[in-house]
Amino acid sequence: MTRKSRRLWLVVACMIGLGSAAALTLSAFSSNIVFFMAPSQVQAKPPPADRTIRLGGMVVAGSVRRETVKDSPVAIFDVTDGQAAVTVRYEGILPDLFREGQSVVAVGTVNRDGTFRASEVLAKHDETYMPKEVAEELRRSGKWDPRFGKAPDAASWNTMTASDAAKKTATQTPDGN
Amino acid sequence: MTHLPYIVAAYGLTIGVAMVLSINATLRLRQARRRLAAIEQPGRTRQPS
Amino acid sequence: MPPRTDGSTLNVTQSLTARTGNLFHRYANPGRFLRMGARLQPWLTWPALVLSIIGITWGLFFSPADWQQGDSVRIMYVHVPTAWLASSGYMGIAICSVLSLVWRHPLADLAAVEIGPVGAAITAVCLATGSLWGKPMWGTWWVWDARLTSVLVLFFLYLGHIALIRAFDEPQRGYRAAAILGLAGAIDLPIIKFSVQWWNTLHQPDSITVTGAPTMSTSMLWPLGLTTLGFTLGFGAIVLARLRAAVMESRMRTILAANRGRQSAPQHNSTP
Numbered sequence: 001m002t003r004k005s006r007r008l009w010l011v012v013a014c015m016i017g018l019g020s021a022a023a024l025t026l027s028a029f030s031s032n033i034v035f036f037m038a039p040s041q042v043q044a045k046p047p048p049a050d051r052t053i054r055l056g057g058m059v060v061a062g063s064v065r066r067e068t069v070k071d072s073p074v075a076i077f078d079v080t081d082g083q084a085a086v087t088v089r090y091e092g093i094l095p096d097l098f099r100e101g102q103s104v105v106a107v108g109t110v111n112r113d114g115t116f117r118a119s120e121v122l123a124k125h126d127e128t129y130m131p132k133e134v135a136e137e138l139r140r141s142g143k144w145d146p147r148f149g150k151a152p153d154a155a156s157w158n159t160m161t162a163s164d165a166a167k168k169t170a171t172q173t174p175d176g177n
Numbered sequence: 178m179t180h181l182p183y184i185v186a187a188y189g190l191t192i193g194v195a196m197v198l199s200i201n202a203t204l205r206l207r208q209a210r211r212r213l214a215a216i217e218q219p220g221r222t223r224q225p226s
Numbered sequence: 227m228p229p230r231t232d233g234s235t236l237n238v239t240q241s242l243t244a245r246t247g248n249l250f251h252r253y254a255n256p257g258r259f260l261r262m263g264a265r266l267q268p269w270l271t272w273p274a275l276v277l278s279i280i281g282i283t284w285g286l287f288f289s290p291a292d293w294q295q296g297d298s299v300r301i302m303y304v305h306v307p308t309a310w311l312a313s314s315g316y317m318g319i320a321i322c323s324v325l326s327l328v329w330r331h332p333l334a335d336l337a338a339v340e341i342g343p344v345g346a347a348i349t350a351v352c353l354a355t356g357s358l359w360g361k362p363m364w365g366t367w368w369v370w371d372a373r374l375t376s377v378l379v380l381f382f383l384y385l386g387h388i389a390l391i392r393a394f395d396e397p398q399r400g401y402r403a404a405a406i407l408g409l410a411g412a413i414d415l416p417i418i419k420f421s422v423q424w425w426n427t428l429h430q431p432d433s434i435t436v437t438g439a440p441t442m443s444t445s446m447l448w449p450l451g452l453t454t455l456g457f458t459l460g461f462g463a464i465v466l467a468r469l470r471a472a473v474m475e476s477r478m479r480t481i482l483a484a485n486r487g488r489q490s491a492p493q494h495n496s497t498p
Contacts (some may be wrong), residue, residue: 008328015409022413027426035371035427056426095365097294104367105428122364125294127433129302129442136295146294156441179291180298182364187355188286191304194351195278195460198344202467209474216481 022079038081046110054107055088055116056124057081061100061147064142072097080103090118095125101147126150130157258475259333263470271468272460274459279450289449302361303449307457313415315461316408318389320415323408326401333469336476339391339409340468344461346384353377364428372421373429376414383411387473397401473484 036056037047047053055161056079063078063085075094078085080157096122097148098104108118135151144152151157285303294301318341325334356374357367368374391404422431433442440447 003327009322011327015412018410018413019320022417023255026417029338035369035425095363096296097363097365099294102294120366122366122369122428125363125430127430127441128447130293130297130298131290131443131445132293132296133290134443151441155438179296181299183358183362184286184300187301187304187358188282190354190358191308191351192282194347195457198347198464199460201462202471206471206474209478210473213474213478213481216478216485217369 005136037085039079039086040081040084042116043081043084043114044109046114048110049109052107052109052119054105055079055118056085056103056105058085058103059098060085064100075121079106086114086116088116088118090121092121094121094125097125101145110172112165229414238475246364249494250493258331258478260470260473263466263473266467267463267470268457270463274456274463277452277456278460281449281454281456285449285453287413289446292446295363296361299360299446301355302446303453305352305355305359306450307454308348308355308375311461312345312349312352312377313341313455314417314458315341315348315409316380316383317410317415318465319345321407323412326405333473334473335397335405337465337469338387338404340472341465342384342388342391344464344468346381346388348461349377349381349384353381363473369428371429373418373427376418376421380414380418381413383414387411391428 022034036054039055039057042055043051049075058080060078060080065076067074069075069091072091074089074091075098076087076089077100078087080086088108090106090108103124103126105117105122105124106116107120107122108116110116130151134157135144135146138152138157139146266452271454281303285300289300289303291297322331322334322338322341325331326338353374356377360369361367387404390407391400392401394403418495421427422429434440442450
């Protein structure tokens, strides 16, 4: 009994020690674990031109311009974190999820004029999962424009969805299209 | 459906691994049960040998 | 002749139970475990099968397409349950490790041996389905962000545990070493859980949280809940079946060792 409880306390003590060591290490390195920099950080402290960084933020609504240079598509758009905006130039095919108001992570370098030259653009989607019809309904009724920010509180639509979808499938096609 | 190859691959992989794990576990359990029965039961009944 | 052999087997079994008293002490009666396991097995296997089939069919054909991800959101119905099981399986190993280190519970050691490969396979499926989801949505198979990296670390922890617990000729030493790894590796679990909150990652935060309402349509929540429950029961069913087989195999080894002992026992008894 005493040996058992001694082993138990030994295990507990080791876990506490290991846990706090891991917590301290992680908090010490937390700035290095950051996957991307925000536009305001990039503008406040521009990294050297030869250093590849990741720039993360939201695509500003109405800022996307698409061109074609020598048969390859080029996209120019602004990325913002609400405080500052950085213009990004990307040559290549954008991911399917790319759109105005979408969060993206661009990999590349900062030019001397402060613009960003991306070699890769990744789309970051949020944790909101919503049927297509509901999103269109919200847009049509003017409750939410995906180009300007996150979806409204899920409580306002996730229950409406079920009855709404049921009504729609009942009135529309029988195969749910 | 959009992105069909990715969806098919994801579901195929998941179902495939689940089936391999289940079949492996079933066969192992069956074999263990059979072997245990083979050495346990005769051992008790055929004591003189 | 028969009575004498009977007596010697009785002696052997008595010394055997004394010896296996260390192995299977009063907390873990293998006979009782096998009886209870056999009774429990169908209650895990069949619901797991039914719920998984309903959930997968629902997720594939009857749930709505996402407004931004289209149909590829359906990968979620297999990705999220495997991610949950990857963490839960390791949590199971960590619990077995405590039972093994503190109480020397022999069933916990066998359970840790059997959870390892299943958990590793599920973690590999989680990583692969995540990749298959990330390519069309994010535009990349893999990024080194905190969530993805910490799950990859979990996969390697599984592999390390599998290797370590089988690495020694004397199983007890392997159990001890693997239990220490199992406990130390549990540090990775909160890191996986909170990685999407502590650091900015490409991976989105959890849609289902303990505190807040889910940021997911109920029409998607249902198939997700079904596959999660079904896969979890299936994981339990597979681990239970493997554990039952492992207990039978260990009993088989004990009997074979006893038979060998019985063959040599009369000579031993006659020499003094």
